[in-house]
Amino acid sequence: MKSDLKDIEKEYLGKLIDRIINLRKEKGMSQEKLATESEVARSLMRGYERKERNISFANLVRIIKFGFKMNIEDFFSEGFDTSPDKKKKKK
Secondary structure (H helix, E strand, O other), X not given: OHHHHHHHHXXXXXHHHHHHHHHHHHOOXXXXXXXXXXXXXHHHHHHHHOOOOOOOHXXXXXXXXXXXXXXXXXXXXXXXXXXXXXXXXXX
16 A cells, blocks of 8 residues: 555656646746746756655745746646546547
């Protein structure tokens, strides 16, 4: 049971970070620019994107609200919980 939970946590942390990376690139932002706009240390941002660090809720909110200037619902809407295979089938 605990290993299943750990696998789910790892999967969703990966999806979360992938969403941040994709949005950052779509918006033409560097890691440094996103970190500055979000008021998050650049070293933390780098660690998040390398999937070496777990992101805190407070920093996630900062990145979404201040860095991307979007609301949390929009961040999580756009197929966040859809596997890449399902996204391809929809197209």
